[in-house]
Amino acid sequence: MTTAVCFQCGHLKFGSFLACDECQAKPRTDDELIVSLAMSDHYFEKATLESMGQYIKEHGHPPQLDPEQEKVFRRKFEEVKASGVLDKLFQSNEDS
Template sequence: MMRAVCLACGAIKEDAFVPCPKCGHLPRTDDDKARHLMLTEWYFSMGKLEYFAQKVKNGERLEFNETILGRFIGYVQNGQLPSE
């Protein structure tokens, strides 16, 4: 299991690419999938994920580094997980 933050409602869900159990959001675009993949336990501690989740719940916009986001979009398109 690789818990992730739902970027639609801020809930913690079981995986980046599954529907959110709270709001039902399912990442469909490469961009949305990449953003959800970035906010997983694979890369952040649960404490940090909870911090991001609270920001989403508060209606705050999360800023993503465009260069890193571009790399993650490539990972999604190629069907591979980054190792960094």
């Protein structure tokens, strides 16, 4: 299971696109989804994720990705979106 940082409260949660078990926030917009995709153990070490979480707790928003990174993650996100995984995910969330 993926470890990811909640884009809203900085809590380490499971699954980039799942609701945070701390604040219940779920990424909805493209920007929230991209930052959630980026802040996961697919791309960063646990220690880095923890400092990102700390940043969010202190500043109330996620650290800015540098433009090159953001381009990469945006492309990855488009792939994820095109695969239909997100539709399935949102569908099953609404069922439960």
